[in-house]
């Protein structure tokens with residue numbers, strides 16, 4: 059059906075913001091036609107200039123506010139919103155937590171599952187400076203080497219020193235590295251010509267261990283002035299334990315290449331999650347908000363109701379964070395994950411922590427479930443922590459066939475969570491407790507949660 063478009067590009071309209079989209083944009087309706095407006099909050103009266111018109115919606119920009127929301131934080135520095143570092147940075151933290159809870163409630167309601175309750179989102183006391191990892195692009199801007207972040211949807215770099223949501227020790231290390239690159243005239247990589255040396259600076263810091271790793275991602279095999287740069291980092295970053303060169307000479311948007319060369323110190327750093335020691339190398343996946351990851355996974359483990367006698371499957375297990383934490387409360391744990399390097403890390407981490415009752419398999423979780431089912435495995439609890447696209451339907455069916463008593467669903471996407479709750483329902487699993495959202499990424503629109511389902515044989 060053709061929709062009548064009542065707005066025109068570059069025209070201005072008075073409007074009231076009626077909603078906040080899941081991407082964090084204000085929504086205004088002009089003659090019922092939706093216009094998405096960044097940096098506008100529900101309840102605000104604004105003058106909107108239309109910037110782009112599509113067939114079913116438009117984009118606009120606030121030209122003036124007639125009234126402002128009591129939930130607005132006056133963000134002095136617009137670059138956090140411009141770059142997408144903090145797309146909800148203009149919303150008070152308490153309102154961000156409500157926005158995340160409400161998002162799950164709204165999706166449940168649309169799916170006619172509004173009898174399922176959602177608890178208030180578990181937030182952070184200090185919802186800033188939480189990230190334990192930074193990957194910042196390096197570019198030449200008006201003749202000077204800069205580190206920062208790209209403007210949303212572009213490759214135009216905004217120079218930044220305080221990244222707002224990163225560990226401040228990481229921010230300081232990036233400034234030290236940037237100044238050394240400037241001092242020794244190392245050229246930034248230029249995407250258009252594929253020339254230049256340095257592409258990205260990555261820094262990781264252990265939340266508990268305080269061990270810090272600097273990774274210099276280069277387009278070239280040789281890093282000019284490597285000794286001087288390494289000495290400068292060692293002198294300027296007291297916590298550094300590892301300096302690595304990563305070579306990425308491909309024309310690609312991927313940040314890291316496959317080859318690492320340790321320039322100084324150790325090949326990996328360590329940190330702990332839920333009391334388990336993890337080795338973190340440049341290419342390892344590791345959760346970026348360790349404090350909230352512990353709360354998210356502890357919520358999942360507490361709800362699994364383990365007393366040491368159960369068999370548990372951890373599907374989509376990554377480096378085995380959940381599996382290894384569960385192992386001390388279970389008889390046997392089986393983890394499955396599609397990325398071979400992550401399973402290598404999981405096995406390695408099991409060994410270094412002396413955990414013998416966790417087995418890890420590489421593969422698609424849905425295929426491995428079929429194999430376990432054929433082999434007669436009878437799990438008591440299935441934990442799933444899938445990517446955004448949710449759980450494969452065949453995995454849900456296999457869970458039903460294996461008759462697991464409980465399913466703990468750790469979700470990073472409420473839309474697929476709600477879809478999967480319905481599918482689990484077809485296998486006899488029902489949500490037995492209110493859903494618990496946990497804020498893993500304050501200042502952003504990401505919504506994580508834990509749902510507990512039990513098989514009720516009805």
Ligand SMILES: C[S@@+](CC[C@H](N)C(=O)[O-])C[C@H]1O[C@@H](n2cnc3c(N)ncnc32)[C@H](O)[C@@H]1O
Pocket residue numbers: 343345373374375376377378379380394395396397400421422423424443444445470
């Ligand atoms: C949200 S993460 C889970 C992280 C994990 N719990 C951890 O702590 O490291 C989702 C994981 O699912 C993996 N994955 C994606 N599709 C998969 C599939 N079909 N089968 C198994 N694993 C898959 C991804 O590689 C990723 O590690």
